[in-house]
Amino acid sequence: MALFSYMKDFIHVYSNNFCGAKHAFTLRSGPKSGTIGQPFENDPSLTMTSIKDVALHAGVSVATVSRALGNGPVSAALRERVEAAIAATGYHPNLSARRLRSQHTRTVGLVVSDIRNPFFTAVSRAVEEAAYQADMRVILCNTDENPEREALYLRLMQEERVSGMIYAPTSTMSNRLPANGFGFPTVLIDRCPEDCSYDAVVLDNHEAASQLVQHLLAQGYRHIGGLFGNTSTTGAQRHAGFAETLAAAGLPAPTRFIAPRTEAAESATRDWLVSGQHPQALLASNGQILAGMVRALRNLRTQIPHELAVVGFDNEPWTELVGPGLTVIEQPVDEIGQTAMDLLFERMKTPTRPARRIVLQGRCIVRGSSITR
Amino acid sequence: MALFSYMKDFIHVYSNNFCGAKHAFTLRSGPKSGTIGQPFENDPSLTMTSIKDVALHAGVSVATVSRALGNGPVSAALRERVEAAIAATGYHPNLSARRLRSQHTRTVGLVVSDIRNPFFTAVSRAVEEAAYQADMRVILCNTDENPEREALYLRLMQEERVSGMIYAPTSTMSNRLPANGFGFPTVLIDRCPEDCSYDAVVLDNHEAASQLVQHLLAQGYRHIGGLFGNTSTTGAQRHAGFAETLAAAGLPAPTRFIAPRTEAAESATRDWLVSGQHPQALLASNGQILAGMVRALRNLRTQIPHELAVVGFDNEPWTELVGPGLTVIEQPVDEIGQTAMDLLFERMKTPTRPARRIVLQGRCIVRGSSITR
DNA sequence: AGCGTGATTGTAATCGTTTTCACTAGAGGT
DNA sequence: ACCTCTAGTGAAAACGATTACAATCACGCT
Numbered sequence: 047m048a049l050f051s052y053m054k055d056f057i058h059v060y061s062n063n064f065c066g067a068k069h070a071f072t073l074r075s076g077p078k079s080g081t082i083g084q085p086f087e088n089d090p091s092l093t094m095t096s097i098k099d100v101a102l103h104a105g106v107s108v109a110t111v112s113r114a115l116g117n118g119p120v121s122a123a124l125r126e127r128v129e130a131a132i133a134a135t136g137y138h139p140n141l142s143a144r145r146l147r148s149q150h151t152r153t154v155g156l157v158v159s160d161i162r163n164p165f166f167t168a169v170s171r172a173v174e175e176a177a178y179q180a181d182m183r184v185i186l187c188n189t190d191e192n193p194e195r196e197a198l199y200l201r202l203m204q205e206e207r208v209s210g211m212i213y214a215p216t217s218t219m220s221n222r223l224p225a226n227g228f229g230f231p232t233v234l235i236d237r238c239p240e241d242c243s244y245d246a247v248v249l250d251n252h253e254a255a256s257q258l259v260q261h262l263l264a265q266g267y268r269h270i271g272g273l274f275g276n277t278s279t280t281g282a283q284r285h286a287g288f289a290e291t292l293a294a295a296g297l298p299a300p301t302r303f304i305a306p307r308t309e310a311a312e313s314a315t316r317d318w319l320v321s322g323q324h325p326q327a328l329l330a331s332n333g334q335i336l337a338g339m340v341r342a343l344r345n346l347r348t349q350i351p352h353e354l355a356v357v358g359f360d361n362e363p364w365t366e367l368v369g370p371g372l373t374v375i376e377q378p379v380d381e382i383g384q385t386a387m388d389l390l391f392e393r394m395k396t397p398t399r400p401a402r403r404i405v406l407q408g409r410c411i412v413r414g415s416s417i418t419r
Numbered sequence: 420m421a422l423f424s425y426m427k428d429f430i431h432v433y434s435n436n437f438c439g440a441k442h443a444f445t446l447r448s449g450p451k452s453g454t455i456g457q458p459f460e461n462d463p464s465l466t467m468t469s470i471k472d473v474a475l476h477a478g479v480s481v482a483t484v485s486r487a488l489g490n491g492p493v494s495a496a497l498r499e500r501v502e503a504a505i506a507a508t509g510y511h512p513n514l515s516a517r518r519l520r521s522q523h524t525r526t527v528g529l530v531v532s533d534i535r536n537p538f539f540t541a542v543s544r545a546v547e548e549a550a551y552q553a554d555m556r557v558i559l560c561n562t563d564e565n566p567e568r569e570a571l572y573l574r575l576m577q578e579e580r581v582s583g584m585i586y587a588p589t590s591t592m593s594n595r596l597p598a599n600g601f602g603f604p605t606v607l608i609d610r611c612p613e614d615c616s617y618d619a620v621v622l623d624n625h626e627a628a629s630q631l632v633q634h635l636l637a638q639g640y641r642h643i644g645g646l647f648g649n650t651s652t653t654g655a656q657r658h659a660g661f662a663e664t665l666a667a668a669g670l671p672a673p674t675r676f677i678a679p680r681t682e683a684a685e686s687a688t689r690d691w692l693v694s695g696q697h698p699q700a701l702l703a704s705n706g707q708i709l710a711g712m713v714r715a716l717r718n719l720r721t722q723i724p725h726e727l728a729v730v731g732f733d734n735e736p737w738t739e740l741v742g743p744g745l746t747v748i749e750q751p752v753d754e755i756g757q758t759a760m761d762l763l764f765e766r767m768k769t770p771t772r773p774a775r776r777i778v779l780q781g782r783c784i785v786r787g788s789s790i791t792r
Numbered sequence: 793a794g795c796g797t798g799a800t801t802g803t804a805a806t807c808g809t810t811t812t813c814a815c816t817a818g819a820g821g822t
Numbered sequence: 823a824c825c826t827c828t829a830g831t832g833a834a835a836a837c838g839a840t841t842a843c844a845a846t847c848a849c850g851c852t
Binding site: 479480481482483486491492493494497516518519520521522 | 799800801802803804806807808809
Binding site for chain 1: 467511512513514515516518519524534535537540541543544547551556557558559568571574575577578579580602710713714717735736737739740741
């Protein structure tokens with residue numbers, strides 16, 4: 047039987063030597079766990095009633111209790127005794143044991159790059175809702191666009207043996223995605239290299255940026271600038287749509303790439319505007335950048351849209367509240383989350399299915415920030 | 420030894436018959452898992468290399484591998500062989516097994532009521548950061564102010580055997596908190612009944628609301644109304660501060676309690692304003708309500724602050740961008756998250772310590788929305 | 793030579809479940 | 823009466839790690 051145990055190696059389908067072994071040691075001796083001390087030594091929280099206690103209490107075997115918990119065949123009389131025993135002992139099944147034995151975790155990992163970005167919280171909610179419906183749990187990991195944390199969380203996903211993962215890789219990682227997967231079904235969201243072999247659900251970034259530019263052109267703007275995030279493929283694709291549409295109109299496409307954070311966007315906008323010749327309209331490649339841009343404009347007392355038109359991505363609730371309202375691309379956040387989960391489930395059912403890339407369209411919401419009257 | 424196993428029952432300190440046994444069955448046959456089918460049957464994701472494979476590959480015992488992974492005594496030569504074997508096999512430790520055996524999960528549960536509320540995402544980030552530093556994981560659960568989901572997630576915390584929990588209870592639950600705890604260290608955040616026996620870190624809601632009212636009074640406003648959330652103790656406490664401060668000034672305190680959602684706040688505000696006699700100033704008890712209020716005002720073309728002054732809670736990034744800027748109470752979100760984790764760690768170390776309630780002060784940021792010039 | 797001592801290593805028990813397997817009892821067919 | 827079948831039950835073997843315990847070995851001391 048030992049032989050059989052080792053044979054598994056030859057038949058298991060997934061490669062999982064993605065995260066090198068070096069990392070395997072930090073779990074117990076984490077980078078800074080020393081600073082906290084060891085508050086978890088004789089953690090009594092796990093010393094709880096087990097299925098044995100219930101069995102003893104009900105006068106049946108543990109197998110019967112287990113079957114009563116699940117949907118196994120148990121006579122009505124015993125089932126009732128078991129339920130009473132459970133109530134009496136205050137028993138709660140131990141998920142670690144359950145997962146270990148049953149070999150599936152009913153857990154999906156959700157790895158996002160910035161939980162404070164409303165786009166990701168909206169998607170998270172949709173994912174969590176879908177997981178709830180399917181009776182699965184989600185582990186939410188926030189990488190903060192930090193490759194070190196990203197690597198740690200990716201490793202965590204392996205160690206948790208998640209059933210699947212929904213993942214928004216930073217651009218650093220985008221190029222390094224393991225060619226034959228992580229060892230479990232994975233769906234990329236929001237960001238995805240052009241040629242990638244993963245399931246993915248993304249916005250039609252090229253088209254969406256193009257829409258914004260076309261709208262500005264239609265409004266008569268000719269000097270149009272753009273501020274784009276530099277940590278994701280998304281920023282690059284939006285820039286492509288922006289630049290190509292302007293090029294097609296025979297216009298230049300002044301561009302700055304920045305960290306996708308409010309502060310960076312604010313100072314970049316300020317620098318740009320005080321630098322003398324500034325554009326008539328500015329495009330922001332996501333909600334954070336848009337917020338920074340508006341803040342800079344506000345501090346400079348620049349009138350929107352009369353002195354400068356503004357358009358951007360992400361229809362966050364506040365965008366219709368500021369100034370004359372902001373013209374934005376609305377992303378179908380719920381649909382993105384749901385579709386990602388659907389894709390995940392499909393891949394679980396059919397692991398060999400070729401990768402599918404679902405491209406959703408954004409909706410352009412025109413408000414006052416881009417309309418000269 | 421079987422005897423010993425059952426003896427645990429008599430010595431374990433926590434009561435855990437909080438969630439009745441009825442619920443214990445829904446794990447495998449969740450409410451709607453049937454609609455999804457059973458995509459997890461022969462989920463091969465867990466068929467991975469185990470510590471045995473590594474041991475075989477390195478020519479050592481599993482115990483040695485385990486010791487090499489941790490900090491046990493292993494000779495340099497063997498340690499090297501083990502590391503090589505780990506790299507060669509692409510081994511990742513199985514957290515379920517590890518947790519089951521070692522009896523602690525290094526996991527904290529974070530149960531919040533609305534992940535889309537920037538207050539909670541900010542706190543989440545702080546909690547997650549602290550957990551990361553302490554080499555722990557966090558399970559984020561979003562109850563959406565829904566008692567059913569809340570019960571489910573509370574049960575999940577038990578089943579996961581979390582090391583601790585940080586928890587923002589809905590008002591429904593606030594009164595039903597188990598008197599002797601959940602079975603693991605728990606810290607309440609944001610919401611906490613006055614007399615509760617749990618560790619907690621909350622804002623000084625009474626004082627904060629009072630500050631806002633005093634500011635309005637100082638600005639000469641006399642007819643001041645308030646919109647408060649009805650799902651949490653927080654809303655009630657802020658209302659108390661609001662009402663009492665007005666009463667002290669001999670003024671009435673017209674109030675409406677609503678669901679703490681943007682839409683509800685919008686329609687409540689609209690109704691109030693079109694109802695004829697409306698106040699000169701309005702207070703919103705959280706960021707969502709504030710947003711709804713501003714949206715309603717915008718649609719009614721009501722000038723802030725000339726026709727109506729506005730103040731509220733939560734210094735979200737957009738509040739300084741809309742209209743003349745919104746006067747708000749800023750909550751120390753990072754400090755709340757960190758303090759909650761500190762409290763959790765302390766309680767883990769000293770389970771018998773009396774409950775501590777930490778009250779943090781908000782900061783009043785005065786902007787144009789409450790200043791008549 | 794004999795013997796404690798300390799450092800490494802392996803063997804085996806254990807954590808709390810699920811699941812295979814064998815067994816029983818009763819129903820029903822001949 | 824005998825055989826077959828099925829449903830209900832318990833005993834015991836996993837799952838993959840950690841850890842108590844025992845065994846080995848080299849070493850220094852008497």
